[in-house]
Amino acid sequence: MKKIEAVIREERLDAVKKALETHGVHGMTVTEVSGRGQQKGISLQWRVGEYRVDFLPKLKLEIVCHDDDCDVVVESIMKAAKTGRIGDGKVFVMPVEAAYRIRTGETGESVV
Amino acid sequence: MNAGDTGWILVSTALVMLMTPGVALFYGGMVRKKSVISTLMMNFAMLGVVGLLWVFYAYSLSFGPDIGGLIGDLKYAFLNSVTGDPSGTYATTVPHLAFMMFQGMFAIITVALITGAVVERIKFGALMIFAVAWLTLIYTPVAHWVWGADGWLLKFGALDFAGGIVVHINAGLSALALVLVLGARRGFKHEPMEPSSIPMVMIGAALLWFGWFGFNAGSALSSGSLASSAFVATNSAGAAAATTWMLLAWNQRRPTLLGIATGAVAGLAAVTPGAGFIPPIYGVVIGAVVAVVCYYAMIAKMKLGIDDSLDVMAVHGVGGILGVLAVGIFASTTINAAGANGLLFGGGFTLLGKQLVGTLAVGAFAFGGTWVIAKVIDATIGLRVKEMEEVVGLDLSQHGERAYGGIR
Numbered sequence: 001m002k003k004i005e006a007v008i009r010e011e012r013l014d015a016v017k018k019a020l021e022t023h024g025v026h027g028m029t030v031t032e033v034s035g036r037g038q039q040k041g042i043s044l045q046w047r048v049g050e051y052r053v054d055f056l057p058k059l060k061l062e063i064v065c066h067d068d069d070c071d072v073v074v075e076s077i078m079k080a081a082k083t084g085r086i087g088d089g090k091v092f093v094m095p096v097e098a099a100y101r102i103r104t105g106e107t108g109e110s111v112v
Numbered sequence: 113m114n115a116g117d118t119g120w121i122l123v124s125t126a127l128v129m130l131m132t133p134g135v136a137l138f139y140g141g142m143v144r145k146k147s148v149i150s151t152l153m154m155n156f157a158m159l160g161v162v163g164l165l166w167v168f169y170a171y172s173l174s175f176g177p178d179i180g181g182l183i184g185d186l187k188y189a190f191l192n193s194v195t196g197d198p199s200g201t202y203a204t205t206v207p208h209l210a211f212m213m214f215q216g217m218f219a220i221i222t223v224a225l226i227t228g229a230v231v232e233r234i235k236f237g238a239l240m241i242f243a244v245a246w247l248t249l250i251y252t253p254v255a256h257w258v259w260g261a262d263g264w265l266l267k268f269g270a271l272d273f274a275g276g277i278v279v280h281i282n283a284g285l286s287a288l289a290l291v292l293v294l295g296a297r298r299g300f301k302h303e304p305m306e307p308s309s310i311p312m313v314m315i316g317a318a319l320l321w322f323g324w325f326g327f328n329a330g331s332a333l334s335s336g337s338l339a340s341s342a343f344v345a346t347n348s349a350g351a352a353a354a355t356t357w358m359l360l361a362w363n364q365r366r367p368t369l370l371g372i373a374t375g376a377v378a379g380l381a382a383v384t385p386g387a388g389f390i391p392p393i394y395g396v397v398i399g400a401v402v403a404v405v406c407y408y409a410m411i412a413k414m415k416l417g418i419d420d421s422l423d424v425m426a427v428h429g430v431g432g433i434l435g436v437l438a439v440g441i442f443a444s445t446t447i448n449a450a451g452a453n454g455l456l457f458g459g460g461f462t463l464l465g466k467q468l469v470g471t472l473a474v475g476a477f478a479f480g481g482t483w484v485i486a487k488v489i490d491a492t493i494g495l496r497v498k499e500m501e502e503v504v505g506l507d508l509s510q511h512g513e514r515a516y517g518g519i520r
Binding site for chain 2: 044045046047048049050051052053054
């Protein structure tokens with residue numbers, strides 16, 4: 001099992017969700033986060049002059065999937081979240097040691 | 113007694129009351145999320161504290177029978193002799209009670225204005241003590257000098273229709289003194305201090321603009337042509353200043369809502385002393401000029417590194433000074449026979465000189481007096497919250513409330 005964490009633009013959530021649904025991936029956790037990448041935030045205007053906002057709002061998707069599905073999930077996210085402009089986000093993949101379903105107590109691959 | 117005048121003054125009183133929560137929202141939207149409640153509270157609390165002290169003794173010190181041109185006596189304390197009949201001295205066509213309450217709303221908003229300079233780090237208890245001391249020692253004498261029967265500035269001939277000297281110069285210079293004693297916020301100039309809600313700033317500015325009709329047109333103390341003239345001058349100045357500020361920001365980068373709201377307030381503040389003395393079209397000139405001057409005053413303030421957080425000095429102080437001096441230029445006795453002619457209408461430099469004296473006298477008194485009050489409070493109970501309280505934010509540390517919901 002793998003866990004995919006994707007930090008994406010807020011406005012790309014729908015597109016990513018639809019892309020994942022076409023591959024039968026429905027489960028995900030979405031969190032509102034703020035962060036910054038290479039561009040180090042943006043500048044906004046005060047009454048006179050500007051101030052910098054270092055951390056921009058983004059969404060973080062967390063998806064746990066079977067090893068075999070990992071590539072297609074990552075690919076779908078990459079395609080659907082892309083606008084080509086700075087600030088599109090990042091995708092991270094990490095191994096999952098164990099998984100449990102709280103309702104039934106079952107464990108292992110079938111939980112995902 | 114005149115029913116139309118009485119009705120207008122009662123409505124104007126209610127309009128001016130709405131300006132204090134207006135200031136609260138105007139300020140509250142500009143501070144960080146962790147300080148919204150505390151900023152709103154600093155303003156709203158004045159409706160309570162100052163509103164109470166006003167009927168106890170502050171009205172009497174401001175408008176009571178004169179002592180040496182400097183202060184009123186305590187004849188009207190606890191509303192003694194303030195009845196439904198006209199006072200015989202002030203606003204002779206409306207009940208004395210209505211005039212007293214109208215003036216009370218001015219005192220409330222003036223104290224509230226000062227808070228914008230010291231948000232996000234002043235101890236709430238210290239601010240309340242400051243409010244009581246400042247109202248008693250600074251506001252009441254200044255109001256008496258300028259508006260009280262036989263006040264020395266009134267007799268001298270300085271004109272202040274609706275509070276350019278009493279409200280805006282007084283609040284602006286006092287705010288500056290208080291900031292110099294209190295010091296800047298932690299992280300000032302280093303951390304981004306993002307406004308919590310610019311829409312809230314606009315609601316506040318809109319309420320101020322709305323209330324300002326009562327503030328300025330109500331100061332005619334009657335419902336006739338003078339009130340109408342002041343009303344038009346007021347709106348014209350607000351509109352001109354808002355538009356000018358919008359263009360300035362646009363020229364720099366983009367037209368901002370925060371800027372246009374600020375411009376409107378600066379224009380309204382600047383036209384206040386002259387609203388009932390100048391031909392209303394000159395409100396446009398005052399508005400356009402003050403927007404440019406206040407805009408650059410803010411830039412200058414940033415360079416000086418003074419954390420007058422929400423620009424009380426740059427908007428109300430500078431705007432008020434400019435407006436008070438503009439009376440010396442644009443005032444005309446054809447608009448208000450009780451006034452005088454300014455430079456433009458054949459009055460020469462006489463009125464301008466008197467306006468300058470009023471500005472300097474009140475500015476110096478407000479700055480010096482407030483500095484002393486602030487130093488005394490700082491040396492006794494302390495003006496500033498503890499470092500950790502400031503980091504956490506004044507909403508939680510001073511009030512145990514937060515503006516926006518929790519985890520759900």
